[in-house]
Structures are given as C-alpha cells and as structure tokens.
Amino acid sequence: MRPFSIVLFISLLLPGCTSPSVSSRGDRPNVVILFADDLGYGDLGVYGHPTIRTPNLDRMAAEGMKFTQFYVGASVCTPSRAALLTGRLPIRSGMVNDRFRVIFPPSEGGLPESEITLAEALKTKGYATACIGKWHLGHQPRFLPTNQGFDQYFGLPYSNDMSPALTPGSANRGDPPLPLLRGTEIIEEEPDQRTLTRRYTEEAIQFIRDNKDRPFFLYLPHTFPHVPLFASDAFEGKSPRGLYGDVVEELDWSTGQILATLRDLGLDENTFVFFTSDNGPWLTEKLEGGSAGLLKDGKGTTWEGGMRVPAIAWWPDTIAPGKVTDALATTMDLYATALALAGIALPDDRVVDGVDLTPLLRGESEQVRDVVFYYRGTRLFAVRKGPWKMHFITQSAYVRDEPVPHDPPALYHLEHDPSERFNVAADHPDVIADIMQEVERHRAALKPAPSQLEIPAWE
Amino acid sequence: MRPFSIVLFISLLLPGCTSPSVSSRGDRPNVVILFADDLGYGDLGVYGHPTIRTPNLDRMAAEGMKFTQFYVGASVCTPSRAALLTGRLPIRSGMVNDRFRVIFPPSEGGLPESEITLAEALKTKGYATACIGKWHLGHQPRFLPTNQGFDQYFGLPYSNDMSPALTPGSANRGDPPLPLLRGTEIIEEEPDQRTLTRRYTEEAIQFIRDNKDRPFFLYLPHTFPHVPLFASDAFEGKSPRGLYGDVVEELDWSTGQILATLRDLGLDENTFVFFTSDNGPWLTEKLEGGSAGLLKDGKGTTWEGGMRVPAIAWWPDTIAPGKVTDALATTMDLYATALALAGIALPDDRVVDGVDLTPLLRGESEQVRDVVFYYRGTRLFAVRKGPWKMHFITQSAYVRDEPVPHDPPALYHLEHDPSERFNVAADHPDVIADIMQEVERHRAALKPAPSQLEIPAWE
Numbered sequence: 001m002r003p004f005s006i007v008l009f010i011s012l013l014l015p016g017c018t019s020p021s022v023s024s025r026g027d028r029p030n031v032v033i034l035f036a037d038d039l040g041y042g043d044l045g046v047y048g049h050p051t052i053r054t055p056n057l058d059r060m061a062a063e064g065m066k067f068t069q070f071y072v073g074a075s076v077c078t079p080s081r082a083a084l085l086t087g088r089l090p091i092r093s094g095m096v097n098d099r100f101r102v103i104f105p106p107s108e109g110g111l112p113e114s115e116i117t118l119a120e121a122l123k124t125k126g127y128a129t130a131c132i133g134k135w136h137l138g139h140q141p142r143f144l145p146t147n148q149g150f151d152q153y154f155g156l157p158y159s160n161d162m163s164p165a166l167t168p169g170s171a172n173r174g175d176p177p178l179p180l181l182r183g184t185e186i187i188e189e190e191p192d193q194r195t196l197t198r199r200y201t202e203e204a205i206q207f208i209r210d211n212k213d214r215p216f217f218l219y220l221p222h223t224f225p226h227v228p229l230f231a232s233d234a235f236e237g238k239s240p241r242g243l244y245g246d247v248v249e250e251l252d253w254s255t256g257q258i259l260a261t262l263r264d265l266g267l268d269e270n271t272f273v274f275f276t277s278d279n280g281p282w283l284t285e286k287l288e289g290g291s292a293g294l295l296k297d298g299k300g301t302t303w304e305g306g307m308r309v310p311a312i313a314w315w316p317d318t319i320a321p322g323k324v325t326d327a328l329a330t331t332m333d334l335y336a337t338a339l340a341l342a343g344i345a346l347p348d349d350r351v352v353d354g355v356d357l358t359p360l361l362r363g364e365s366e367q368v369r370d371v372v373f374y375y376r377g378t379r380l381f382a383v384r385k386g387p388w389k390m391h392f393i394t395q396s397a398y399v400r401d402e403p404v405p406h407d408p409p410a411l412y413h414l415e416h417d418p419s420e421r422f423n424v425a426a427d428h429p430d431v432i433a434d435i436m437q438e439v440e441r442h443r444a445a446l447k448p449a450p451s452q453l454e455i456p457a458w459e
Numbered sequence: 460m461r462p463f464s465i466v467l468f469i470s471l472l473l474p475g476c477t478s479p480s481v482s483s484r485g486d487r488p489n490v491v492i493l494f495a496d497d498l499g500y501g502d503l504g505v506y507g508h509p510t511i512r513t514p515n516l517d518r519m520a521a522e523g524m525k526f527t528q529f530y531v532g533a534s535v536c537t538p539s540r541a542a543l544l545t546g547r548l549p550i551r552s553g554m555v556n557d558r559f560r561v562i563f564p565p566s567e568g569g570l571p572e573s574e575i576t577l578a579e580a581l582k583t584k585g586y587a588t589a590c591i592g593k594w595h596l597g598h599q600p601r602f603l604p605t606n607q608g609f610d611q612y613f614g615l616p617y618s619n620d621m622s623p624a625l626t627p628g629s630a631n632r633g634d635p636p637l638p639l640l641r642g643t644e645i646i647e648e649e650p651d652q653r654t655l656t657r658r659y660t661e662e663a664i665q666f667i668r669d670n671k672d673r674p675f676f677l678y679l680p681h682t683f684p685h686v687p688l689f690a691s692d693a694f695e696g697k698s699p700r701g702l703y704g705d706v707v708e709e710l711d712w713s714t715g716q717i718l719a720t721l722r723d724l725g726l727d728e729n730t731f732v733f734f735t736s737d738n739g740p741w742l743t744e745k746l747e748g749g750s751a752g753l754l755k756d757g758k759g760t761t762w763e764g765g766m767r768v769p770a771i772a773w774w775p776d777t778i779a780p781g782k783v784t785d786a787l788a789t790t791m792d793l794y795a796t797a798l799a800l801a802g803i804a805l806p807d808d809r810v811v812d813g814v815d816l817t818p819l820l821r822g823e824s825e826q827v828r829d830v831v832f833y834y835r836g837t838r839l840f841a842v843r844k845g846p847w848k849m850h851f852i853t854q855s856a857y858v859r860d861e862p863v864p865h866d867p868p869a870l871y872h873l874e875h876d877p878s879e880r881f882n883v884a885a886d887h888p889d890v891i892a893d894i895m896q897e898v899e900r901h902r903a904a905l906k907p908a909p910s911q912l913e914i915p916a917w918e
C-alpha cells in the first residue's frame with residue numbers, strides 16, 4: 001500500500017515523468033506467471049491463513065485483483081500444467097490417465113508437439129520466453145521446454161519427490177538421480193533443494209533484466225510447496241506454521257523480489273503478473289501439506305479444495321488496486337488472456353477452453369465465463385455452471401479411496417455453500433437438467449486425444 | 460487504501476493542519492467496539508470468504524491491524540459479553556451455567572452490580588458512554604445497560620430468536636413479545652428486524668456526533684448475523700452468499716459508516732476502533748450460520764472455530780497500516796486496553812484477566828500474553844499456552860453431543876495445525892506437564908462466583 005501511495009504521489013507531482021517503456025511496448029505487455037505447486041486455497045494471509053505470513057502476496061492483492069473462484073484444469077500436476085500452457089482441458093491434449101495421473105521418471109510421453117504452448121504463441125510476436133522451475137510435461141528431450149517454445153529453461157523436469165535419494169517410492173522405481181537442467185543439459189544431480197526457490201528467483205530476475213527492452217514471457221513454476229519441503233537458511237525455522245510455512249514464506253519473498261524488479265526497471269505498468277497454484281493442498285501429507293481453508297478436501301480430488309486455488313493478478317495502472325472478484329476463471333483463461341494482450345488470435349483449428357480475462361482485469365466486465373469442468377483423469381467428475389456444481393462422481397482422497405458415483409448427480413450451491421456441505425439436488429431438478437444439457441453439448445464436441453501418460457515400460 | 464493515501468498526501472502538504480481534537484483529547488482517546496453476533500472466523504473477505512463482500516472491513520484491516528489468533532471469553536453470547544465488558548473470565552462474574560448457557564427471557568439474573576463494567580470504568584474519566592444493540596447480560600431493570608455504566612441504551616435486550624412471533628421455542632416457553640428498548644423503556648414489541656442494523660448505525664452515528672467534543676465509549680453489539688437473519692431492502696438479495704451474506708454485508712456497510720463519521724469529524728486519529736465477534740458461527744443452523752474457515756467446529760464449542768474470531772483494530776496514525784499480527788489476544792484485553800488508554804488503573808480488589816494491548820497496537824511489542832483459557836460453562840475444557848492447545852474435554856456441536864473426556868489430555872500445535880487435525884500429546888509429555896502447571900496455578904487462584912444464570916422459575 002505504501003509504495004502505491006508513493007507512486008501516486010510522484011505521478012501527481014510529475015505528470016510528465018512516465019517510463020519510456022510504457023509507450024513503446026504498450027501493445028505487447030510482458031506476461032509473468034508465478035505458479036506454486038500444491039499451494040492450497042487457504043495458505044496465504046490474504047486468503048485467511050493465520051500463521052503463514054505472506055506480506056508480498058497480500059500487497060500484490062491489495063495493489064491488484066484477488067480472485068475467489070479461480071480454478072485449475074486438473075487437480076494434479078501434469079494435466080494442470082498442460083491446461084495452463086495450452087489453454088485447453090488436458091483431455092484434449094492427452095495429458096491425462098485414470099491410473100498414472102502424472103508423468104513419472106520412467107515415462108516416455110509428454111505434451112504433444114502439435115499443441116501450441118503459450119510460449120510458442122507469444123514467440124510469434126517476438127516475445128522472449130523463459131521457463132524457470134518445475135516442468136512436468138515430459139522430460140524426454142523433445143518434450144522439454146526449449147522444444148516447446150521457451151528460449152531458455154532452468155529447473156527440475158518433474159516433481160521434487162521423484163528422487164531416489166529422498167523417497168523410497170522413487171528408489172524402488174529405479175528412478176535416476178533427480179536432475180537439475182539448464183536447457184536440455186543436466187547440470188546437477190540431486191541438487192540441494194534448499195537453494196531452489198532462491199536460484200529460480202535469481203534466474204527469473206536475470207531474465208527480466210536481460211529482456212527489459214523487449215516483450216517477454218516469464219513462466220516460473222515453483223518446485224514448492226510440493227513435498228519434500230525445503231527452505232533456504234534465511235527462511236527455515238522462521239515461520240510460526242513450521243516448515244510448510246517457511247517454504248510458502250520463501251515463495252512470498254520470491255514474488256516480492258520479482259515485483260520489485262519490475263518496479264525498479266519501470267516495467268510494472270507494462271507487465272501482467274499472475275500468481276496461482278497448480279492444484280489444492282496435498283492433505284494426505286498431513287502437516288507437510290497445506291490447507292484448502294473453508295473448501296472441502298484437496299489435491300487429487302474434484303471437490304473444491306482440489307481445484308479452486310489462490311489467484312492474484314497484478315498490473316498497476318490497468319488493474320484497479322484492491323479489487324476482489326468472485327468471477328469464475330481458470331488457468332486456461334491465462335492462455336487466452338496472454339494471447340489477447342499480445343494481439344494474437346486464438347488458433348482456429350482446435351478447441352481452446354480459455355477465455356480472455358481482459359475485460360475483467362480492466363473493470364469493464366464482472367463475469368467472463370459461467371461453466372467450469374472438473375475432470376479426474378479422463379472422466380468428467382463434476383461441472384459448475386454459475387453458482388451450481390453438479391457431481392457425477394466424487395472421490396475423497398488422493399488415489400486411495402474408491403470413487404462414489406452419484407445417480408442422480410449431487411448438487412451444491414457453491415456461492416451459498418462453498419464448503420460443499422449440503423446436497424440440494426432434490427430441490428433443483430431444473431438446475432440438474434440444465435447442467436446435463438451443458439454436459440451433452442460438451443461431450444458432443446469433445447474429441448479426447450490418446451493418452452500421453454501410458455508407461456508400459458515401467459509396468 | 461485510497462483515503463489513507465489522500466490523508467497522507469494532505470498531511471505532507473499541510474504539516475500545520477492538524478485537527479484540534481487530536482491535541483486536546485490525546486490523553487483520553489475515544490473507544491469504539493463493534494461486536495458482531497455469531498460471525499465466524501471465515502466470514503469476512505479479509506479472512507478468506509469467497510462470496511461475502513466486505514470492502515469496508517477489508518479496508519479497515521488494510522488501514523489497521525488484523526488479528527489472526529484473537530479469542531472470546533466463551534463460545535456463547537452471555538458469558539462472552541460478560542468477559543468483554545468486565546475484562547474477566549465469566550466464571551469470575553457468575554455469568555456461566557453448564558446447562559443454561561445464556562440468559563433467556565424468563566431469566567431473573569444478570570451481570571452482578573458488583574462487577575465494574577468497561578462503561579463504569581471509563582465514566583470515572585468523563586467518558587460519554589452508549590450501548591447500542593444486543594445486550595444479553597440481564598434484562599431485569601437493575602441489569603440493563605443504563606444501570607451498568609452506559610449513559611444511553613437502544614436495542615434488543617437479548618437474542619433476536621427469543622421472539623414468540625418468530626421461533627416455536629420462544630413461543631413454547633411463553634416469552635413476551637421481543638422488546639426493543641430505549642433506556643429501560645420498551646418502545647416497540649417485535650420490531651421489524653430488517654431495520655435493526657440500519658437503526659443501530661444511525662443511533663451510533665448520532666451518539667458520535669453528539670459527543671465529538673468529549674471522550675466517548677461506543678459499544679455497538681450488533682443483533683446479527685445471529686439467526687433469524689434479516690437485512691434491509693438495500694441489502695436483501697444482494698450477496699452471492701445468500702441471506703447470511705446480505706446480513707454480513709450490511710454489517711460491513713455499518714462499519715464503513717462509523718469509520719467515515721469518525722473521519723468526517725476529524726476524530727479518526729483519536730479513536731481506537733475494534734471490530735470482532737462474540738463467538739464462532741452457528742453451524743447447526745446450516746446455511747443460515749456462518750463459517751469458521753479453516754478452523755474446527757463453531758459456536759458453543761471449545762474447538763478453535765467456537766472461540767477464535769475475526770478481529771480488526773483501527774486507529775490511524777497510532778496503529779501502522781496493513782499490519783497482520785498472530786499475537787494471542789482476547790476480548791478481555793480490550794477492557795484492559797481501554798482502561799490503559801484512558802489512564803485508569805485496573806481494579807486491585809479482583810482478578811482482571813485482560814492485558815493491555817497498547818504495546819502491540821503501537822508496534823512496540825509482538826506478544827502481550829501467552830495463555831488462553833477455554834471454558835464451557837463452569838468447566839475448563841482446554842488451555843492454550845504459546846502455540847500449544849491442550850484439551851481436557853471436547854464436545855463437538857452446539858448443546859447436542861455428549862462431552863468427550865481426554866485422559867491424558869489431547870494436544871494440538873495450533874500454529875502448525877490450526878484445524879486441530881493431529882493430536883500429538885504422546886510426543887510432548889513435557890508440554891502437557893507445563894500446561895498442567897499453568898492450570899494448577901489458575902485453579903488455585905480461582906474463586907468461581909455463584910451462577911447468575913439459574914432460572915428455577917422457568918424450569
């Protein structure tokens with residue numbers, strides 16, 4: 001808030017003092033996506049956590065727009081990331097599987113080269129592009145970020161628990177040592193994970209500095225707070241919330257560093273920054289997992305806690321400060337938004353599920369979509385339309401419980417009942433019928449792609 | 460945020476332009492306590508609710524201090540209010556009972572006249588005092604606010620469901636028509652409850668205006684969001700959260716009106732304003748009750764959801780803007796704080812459980828207390844010391860379930876585990892032993908007062 005006041009103050013006194021970068025690049029704003037891993041809806045101060053301190057993210061929300069009904073494309077890593085980077089439900093790209101729901105080290109598959117990633121799209125308009133962090137969309141060379149539209153890459157190719165040095169499951173599977181990549185080269189094996197958030201942040205800042213005079217797209221998918229948890233010396237042991245809090249507070253620091261860099265370089269008014277998470281908290285990890293706040297269940301499920309995540313947009317002078325929106329939006333919409341900002345038409349040879357959020361960001365509209373689909377693997381478990389969510393199937397924990405079919409479907413009014421406590425299907429047959437029609441339209445137009453997550457060599 | 464910026468801006472340009480009220484009354488700041496009824500920890504935007512819109516309270520927090528670990532003195536109305544107004548655990552004043560936990564219309568009892576209410580204490584320093592709203596500390600004439608230190612009173616003497624016109628329980632009990640009082644006179648029976656929040660607010664603003672040139676204490680215990688819910692035409696049907704949201708959004712409006720009045724009169728920098736709730740959400744009322752967010756259970760219990768509540772302090776130029784504190788604090792501390800601000804010594808003939816929060820508010824200290832007691836009626840159910848909470852007994856719903864004794868006691872690390880999911884008693888016998896010593900000290904010094912809530916005439 002204070003910096004905002006100061007900016008306002010200076011701009012009032014010096015109306016002629018504008019950054020040269022604003023006018024010369026206003027047609028192609030920079031895009032920065034900060035993507036936490038397994039951060040829950042309730043895990044930031046501004047989303048109500050009592051003992052995780054996130055002053056930078058709280059301030060980002062105070063200066064920007066906080067979303068209260070923002071969704072991911074799937075409730076586990078790989079398909080969620082595919083949704084973000086393609087703007088499409090992962091069933092359309094084949095980044096789904098009912099049993100092996102993410103890519104594992106033995107996996108041969110990855111995001112098909114036929115998909116047009118956000119990086120590939122933005123490159124057509126001259127954007128510099130970097131992926132810094134956890135990829136998890138295929139680690140065979142042809143699937144790595146530098147073959148998917150990113151000029152540069154630094155990070156772990158998959159989850160940080162896929163380490164034979166750290167987890168028995170990974171050792172039993174015969175996984176190779178956890179690699180840290182630069183481009184397509186392994187530069188370290190089993191890197192000290194306490195350094196990762198700091199190093200990702202330094203790499204990101206360097207990328208911004210290197211590209212301050214041209215449009216850029218920075219995709220920063222953090223390794224944390226996915227377990228196993230690691231924080232740097234500066235954060236470990238500092239949060240009242242324990243190690244999970246230490247890790248989230250370091251991500252908060254990282255975000256503050258990125259925003260400060262943008263401000264220092266005079267790029268803040270020409271950069272669209274979005275912070276969110278790939279799915280809900282990993283509740284079965286107990287206190288090493290996060291919290292979905294008032295939402296039900298977590299990672300891996302299609303209850304709200306699995307797929308509704310914290311989300312903050314920041315773009316000084318374009319997004320009015322302190323706005324809270326309950327508009328429905330998804331990670332796929334970031335794809336459509338970024339393309340719109342760069343003046344790129346959506347591809348016309350495929351379905352894109354994302355919608356442009358720009359009218360919402362600019363305060364010109366209060367709603368941009370009214371339907372959200374909740375897939376678990378290849379199966380449609382639930383659909384939201386307006387305030388209503390209809391479940392065909394629920395499954396309450398991460399790959400351990402059996403699915404529970406609902407016939408007739410279960411129905412919750414999410415805006416009255418965000419915790420999904422009261423099934424009101426019997427009172428609203430008209431709503432059920434309306435959503436069923438929505439589902440029929442969706443299914444009639446759907447062409448599922450072959451699964452890219454089959455891993456017969458491992459089985 | 461914007462108004463804060465503007466105030467800052469003006470004070471920078473016009474350093475000599477200070478309100479005359481600041482200097483002449485700086486030794487006796489005004490005290491305003493805004494007290495919601497059954498509002499849960501998760502029910503405000505700034506505490507993470509997705510569809511209840513509270514821009515005024517969110518801004519109050521952005522300009523002031525948000526507490527994340529703030530407690531009431533009991534998890535139901537009557538003893539909670541007694542704790543706030545006496546600074547003492549309600550077991551010390553007798554405002555407790557294991558079966559009839561609040562005052563009912565047939566009750567003869569009330570807050571003993573021997574108690575020194577916050578209003579009585581502040582009057583010794585010349586404060587004008589008003590209680591506007593729900594009293595619930597005895598409605599026989601000698602117990603009414605105007606006999607407990609308040610110069611004026613307007614409101615309902617007890618809960619709004621104690622109305623034979625609205626609830627069968629009240630009709631069956633033979634309750635009189637729900638009275639609206641001014642002073643000790645009934646001015647309306649069964650008033651239109653849709654008007655109450657608006658009328659309380661208007662009365663409060665008038666009181667502030669009438670007393671702008673002298674120190675004042677405004678105690679505004681709202682009737683809502685206690686059920687049955689009512690909102691005015693301007694709010695009914697407007698919140699995405701439904702009627703509960705309408706009601707909370709009207710309280711948010713009310714708070715905005717109070718703060719705006721203080722600003723308009725130039726009193727903001729000389730007024731300590733505190734917003735909180737008397738206990739957690741009434742979960743058994745389903746969607747007419749609120750949400751405790753990530754906290755467990757609600758009203759009536761000694762789980763966190765029953766006794767930890769939203770709490771926001773506001774005092775421009777004394778409290779730094781945007782501070783979030785995880786310091787332990789309680790409603791009883793507001794008593795000690797107000798007395799300290801007015802330069803009044805705590806009474807030396809009785810135990811006062813409240814501690815002065817001023818060092819915390821002024822940023823001179825990060826912690827002011829480390830122990831919180833959780834009573835249910837006359838029985839000590841749980842104790843918090845530092846991050847640890849030890850339960851002797853738990854009881855999971857509002858007067859319906861049986862108490863569950865824990866021997867050895869259950870132990871939770873609330874800062875790691877705010878949702879009270881993992882009992883770690885077996886791992887921490889030293890913590891149990893330390894808290895047991897705390898309990899022994901507490902019990903050795905405790906002199907329970909005779910219960911004032913016995914109602915033999917009714918039984």
